[in-house]
Amino acid sequence: MSIINLLKIAFRALKRNKLRAFLTMLGIIIGVAAVIAMMAIGEGSKQSIRSSLSGMGSNMITIMPQSNEPGGVRLQGSSIQTLKFEDITAIKKLQSKNINGLSPVVSTSGQAIKGGYNWPTTITGVSPDYLNIRQLKLQDGILFSENDVKSFAKVCLLGKTVIDNLFPDGSNPIGQIIRFKNIPFQVIGTLVPKGQSNFGQDQDDIIIAPYTTVQKRITATNYLQSIYASATTEASSADATTEISDAIRQSHRLTAAETDDFQVRTQAELISTISSTSSMLTVLLTAIAGISLFIGGIGIMNIMYVSVTERTREIGLRMSIGARGQDVLMQFLIEAILISITGGVIGVVLGVSSAYLISYFLNWPILIAESSIVISFVVCAITGVFFGYYPAKKASNLDPIDALRYE
């Protein structure tokens, strides 16, 4: 028998019992809608956690000096002077696709003075890339250029806390001269406030200046405290880490037997910890929803069994007028699949719209992944086949003589 005829027969059979078909579907509808809505909420929260993390510069890679224990004595990182600007040159030479920002960091604390006001703060000497790496944004003014870096220009950018303390009258700091450790710096820009970091640190209590200026005029050193880099994407940060390590090892002329005299850290661990918590939540929600889908499937099986028993005479009749066992099998199987797939479609519509309603009324972040729709749809079809098969098999194995006389 052709598939079109089978579909027609199954469709007509369902049409005869609209309410029952709908009630059977309801289990699937609720199951699918729940899976989709739950996954949308779970994925949405995961996404929002991720985006707030990358706001901190989630692709950031920090390279810190570390003692390679020459004599078994571990020294504190800041007192080690192994990182040099040559390391940056070495990394830059790689021209790696995985690294899109690189900045040395030289910082020192001291007193900033402007007129009658002063404020103890830290000056951070960096290259222009630093702002991108740390996801800092200019609020006003301009960023210093590579030329400023080359010429040891005495220019700086101020964070909000510093501005508040040096310019309490609210005057525009741009163009003004402040003094840090008695060195005059011209303020050329201000930074968008970032507030406290996750660890309670005031991220706005900063002065940013070219690292050359800080090295030459304030610290009078030629080593770097650390190097900040940023990976192109979160995914490429692992590759970037390896490349950076190799480049620095080479520039430090470390032999294979020697351990690193520096360490490279990414924020991947932090991110993976937080996303795994959120993934667990998604899995949990989806599992609960999956259970309801399973129960929906059992509902189909139950109704199909009832239906086969109730329609025993119909089956007998169909067989007596020429339906083969497999025709009957296919009829009931297609009925079950039709129920589950129709339920699936309604469930998808309901799930997507309820996810949007939730995000609209409760302001929860949602993310509807196509995969969740495809997966729940496929699961529906499988549910139909799996739970529809046994009742259908039972129907097809009936003896037409008994079935015709069934009371």
Added chain:
Amino acid sequence: MEQKILDIHDLKREFVMGDQTVRALKGITFDIKAGEFVTIMGSSGSGKTTLLNILGCLDKPTDGSYLLDGVDVKSLNRDQLAGLRNTKIGFVFQAYNLLPRTSALENVELPLFYNKTITAEERKERAIKSLESVKLAERFDHTPSQLSGGQQQRVAIARALVNHPVMILADEATGNLDTRTSYEIMALMQELNAEGKTIVFVTHEPDIAAFSTRTIMLRDGKIQKDSINQNQRSAKEALASLPESDDY
């Protein structure tokens, strides 16, 4: 030059019930030619139902041969039997066995759904023609619950006709109907027979058997009597002779 539709030789059917063997048919031999209207009669336990099941290709004989329109039924498997039922036999049941909440037309179309060679248009066309031949064409969209018992049975007959079977096999087709409606159905059967359809009608009412051309009496799994009906009664006349008051 009459073609044999049914050719049955020494047909036996035994059922094994536990350690007992029930011999329902103990060797039956007869044939039915095209255009005959045969009633098979017998009291309950005579093997009537067993014979009907075998004639209808729902069951296979234990022994003996059964040729339906030249096909040896005994050699066929389950699916082939289904195919045979689909193309060669038109069933009419006592309980009509129409699909509920399904229009008369769709009920009549049903056998053709199981025939791959028939297109959707052909199916509808033939179903309508079939309904016309039982004079129910104008009720094609009625569901069984909207039809009287007699009309339902006529839909069932239309369904039996739709696949152009070589034989209509009726099982107590008038058993659920009152006398008048029974006669109406028999009149329809006679009409179809007059058009050349071969009809095998299983019944236990001698009254009904009188409308056929030949009666086979079964008793205890054997043919007791196989006689040509010399004075076939006309169902139309019988209908006319029924008293008016019977019309309820």
